[in-house]
Every structure is written in structure tokens, then in C-alpha cells.
Amino acid sequence: MAEFVKGETLKSSEKEDFDKNLISLPKSKKYLVITDDDGNVKGYFPLKEKKLGKDWIALYQQAISTIADMNLPNEQYRVFLKLLSKVDFENYLTVSQQNIADELSMKRPNVTKAIKALCEKNIVIEGPRAGLNKTYRLNPYIAHKGKNRKETILDFEAELVRQGKNITDADITKK
Numbered sequence: 001m002a003e004f005v006k007g008e009t010l011k012s013s014e015k016e017d018f019d020k021n022l023i024s025l026p027k028s029k030k031y032l033v034i035t036d037d038d039g040n041v042k043g044y045f046p047l048k049e050k051k052l053g054k055d056w057i058a059l060y061q062q063a064i065s066t067i068a069d070m071n072l073p074n075e076q077y078r079v080f081l082k083l084l085s086k087v088d089f090e091n092y093l094t095v096s097q098q099n100i101a102d103e104l105s106m107k108r109p110n111v112t113k114a115i116k117a118l119c120e121k122n123i124v125i126e127g128p129r130a131g132l133n134k135t136y137r138l139n140p141y142i143a144h145k146g147k148n149r150k151e152t153i154l155d156f157e158a159e160l161v162r163q164g165k166n167i168t169d170a171d172i173t174k175k
Contacts, residue, residue, distance in 0.1 A: 056145065057087055062173045063142040070121065078104055079114035080123060083138065090146040091156070092127060093136040122169045125159055141171045 034043045072080065082104055086095045097115065101108040115136065118124045123142060127135040137159065140152040157167045168174065 057084060057143050058145070058149075059084075059143045060141065060173075063139075066173045067123065067142065072117075073114075075106065075110055076114045076117050078106070079111055080118055083115075083118075083124060083136070084143060087138050087143065087145045090152050091138040091140050091144060093124065093138060094130050094133070096133045122160070122165070122172055125156065125163065127159070139170065139172065141173065 033041055036042050067080070079100060082100050083093050083095075086093055086100075088094060097111045098108050100106075101111045104111070115124065119126060119136075122139055124136040124138055127137045129135065137156060140149055140156050144152060146152055153170070157170050160167055160170055
């Protein structure tokens, strides 16, 4: 039986009649069910579900074009795409290099070299440690995930400065 929200509260005696007349609906959705005074279903409407949950990222076309023009070696592209798939809110990447290596069937030292090259190109930057693992942050001029892109850009640029890099290197499309 599908999970639904009833339009009215039914008396227990009416509930049995109501249950006999239920329409089978897909189990994965919730519906608003409209009933009359006798408990007869007059209509049902699927309730909207949020389409953008945790699994989205906004990519910027000019930045992706710039990265394509960089002619990155295959392993760097693969690691970059895997990192894109792991971006958390505010562009943090908290995945171990060993996990990336396992998922891509690569050797860990090759993943380390690829991430180092991506850091040199400011595609990602090194972030704070999370236990034994390093964290990284995706350049928000390339893609963004989170509520406030401007704040993420300011945080990213501040981290570049802390690492002794030029703040103008953040926007890779301006090179």
C-alpha cells in the first residue's frame, strides 16, 4: 500500500470501507488524497519531491572548456572526474586517495601525483586534515555545491593566500 496523506480524518468504522477502496499507487511516492464526507476518494495528487538533493553540482562551462584546453593526462582527468563526483557542500572533498585509487583501479602513488598536479593548476587545493586523511577543496570557479558560492570563493581565495599562492590564480579561466 502506498504511503499517503489523507485529506480528512476518517472514523474507525469508515476506515475499513476506505481501506477496501484504496487505489494502488507507486510505493516510492507520497500522495495527497482528497476524500468526500463518506470517505470516497475524489482525487489524488502526487506530492512534489525535492529534485535537487545531495547529489548535484553546478559546473561552469568556461572553466570546463579551460580544463579541456589544459590537455591533462588521462590519469589526471580520471581523478578530477572522480573528485567531482565526491564534492561535498561548500566544495570540500573528504575522500582518501586510497579509496580513489581503488575505485579507479589505479595505484595510490599515481592518484597522489594526479592530485598534486591538480593542486598545482589550482583545480583543487589542499584543505585541513580530517584525521589521517588530507582534505581538498574544489575550485569554486570550476564547479560549486552549496548554498553560498560567493562565500566559498572567498574561503578558497583565502586558502590560496595562506598557501602563498596568488589570489588571481583562483579564476583559472582568466589565464
